[in-house]
Amino acid sequence: MEKNFNIIIKGVGGQGIVTLVAIIDQAAFLEGYDIKSSELHGLSQREGSVEAHIKFGRKVYSPLVYKGQADLIIGQELLEGLRSIGLAGSQTKFLIDTFYLPFIGSAKEQEVLDELNKLPKDNLILVKASEICREKLGKEVVSSVYLLGYAVNKKLMPLKKEFVLRALKNVIPEKYLDLNIKAFEIGYAN
């Protein structure tokens, strides 16, 4: 990999973003990359918007992705995906869960979709991660791992499946491992 790969994960508190960061960090580390990531805890967890940055490659200095530098933006919620637009450049792929969590004063779902559809067609991938996880696994919270499976299969992020699976085993407590592997595989198969 010539250049570092830069990921933004965006969602709302309680969606398992910190866990997703830990899995990607671990997978990239197992593949032999240098990594740095940055996450926010605290008040933002109360259904506020949450943003995490992950960078991996030969040598990573800064833990923050700057304007235009993002290669992949994973939006775990429709509107939050849109919110990272300031970090996007013309190369940025958007992998967005169609899950929509409105709030008072929020834009209408169709308005958000209209805005997202202004992105270049090849750069926007909308998937029903939460919906599928709820239907097939009975748990929305693993939608982040579903998105990971999807991204790995479609080569939206340059990590190999075997390392991601190993990372899942290292990071996820045994009690929830099966559920997470299933979510990953369903995402990977889609």
Place this chain on the structure above:
Amino acid sequence: MKKEILLGNEAIVKAALASGVSFVSGYPGCPSAEIGDEFGKIAKENGIYAEWSTNEKVALEAAIGASFSGLKSLVNMKSFGINVCSDSLLPLAYTGTKAPMVIVVADDPSCWSSAQTEQNSRAYAYLSHIPMLEPADPQECYDFTKLAFEMSEKFNTPVILRTTTRVNHQKMPVIINPNDKIQISNQVQNPNFKFGKFVKNPRQFCTMPPRVLEMKAELLEKTEKIRAFAERSSINPIRKPSASNGASKFGIITSGVAHLHALEALDEMGLKVPVFKLGFFYPLPENKITKFIKGLKKVLVVEELDGYLEKEIKAITKDTNPKLEIFGKGALSEIGELDSAKIGLAIAKITGKKFKVSNASLSIKNPPRRYPKLCQGCPHLYTIAAIKRIAPDAIFGGDIGCYMIAGYPPHNTQDFEFSMGAGLGISHGVSKSTNQKVITLMGDGTFFHAGIPALINTVYNKSNPLLIVLDNRITAMTGHQVNPGMGKNLMGESAEELKIEEIVRACGVKNIKVLNPSNIKELDATIKEYLEKDEVSVIVCKLICALLAKRQTAAKE
């Protein structure tokens, strides 16, 4: 060499263990809370004592007692905590430590999880003369914590490790020296953790005149010794490219996480210039700085928030290189955290080189702001709705905790919000100054932290605000830490369960009611009744945090 992916906070804990820490105190706050939480989990098995203290001042004082008794200690707090403990921090510099002590203070540039102010705690180094180190990443969190303990031992001084959110909550593979073993001492065999010994030495431990001025002289002398140590320290490295390309006579001085952004910016620009990274914030290696700037024409000082280093460097330059052009806060904002683009653009401007930022022409609107919300089933929702319903024209005091979300839409039920416990203190002043009704909210954790002196003041100096204590049975916002109202401490031991209403009564308050806020009728009636009183009234709304209730149910299943 073993490498392990660690969060900055985890690296601090590991390094403290490897340094033989045996006494840990603190007060939870974001972004430092995981340090105390982690010690709570591992203390017993490692023979360490750990506590969440009632506030940061008490936490520091606890560690001072441990240090005077010969135990290595670590104190952890967020930025504002150092304000709270400053009254004891300053004399501690005079007495010095007996056993080593490291104080972790975590600032939050950009206020990601901080109300109050965008505080720059580096100023306390000047105020106290306590050495201060600034790590940039988890590896440095590990290395600097170890060094801080060593320095503390060598110079009998506390050492402050000043971090920021992007350091505490940054992850990277950290190299841990295989010789760094957790030092489990004989303390494991002692179930009471009382393995220290206090040897009387009032000459060192009492800061009273006339000795106090001698102590100050000793402190200043010690500071110069530490400065000499800083001059030789490997944590103030200079990266000099073998050949600088095109931007000669330009150098950069950096500190904290901004150092990493600066390196990335230079890398992106393909620019090779000398970079001096200051791991020490105080005392500064002035000779090394003098040498670094010698022969340079332009220097950019890269630091977050206030330009303290810039001012220091300007003062040093005045005598040694008066023609040097120094760029700092004129080029980089004093507000908010920095990133590689901000620094890259500043470098470009100074050197005439290019820093490329993508300007993807996406005319997409920035979506409306998503404010944090009170969780589904949150007991505070009842109380916030009730005060608005019963007394829409009242003045609403706020405080630090989940309930400050009352200040966001759709509630908009907060007229002032300052620091821990300040809601009631200010309400007293409003109540003394006007005939308006004042209702102020305060959580159980905040009540124990700083609420009690303010409550006593309302009784003693006769004002009549209505204080509503939101007792959700835990310190919730910072990640569910135990507090004195819970009958349990950080070590998991059972403890006296302090009843807020009993403390309130003991403070001399006559109008007290404890109720379940979901009993809306009773809550409404009580607010109405108490608003008519001529003296201070207190309602304790006692209902468990909805998240905690959910977790407790899940744990039982």
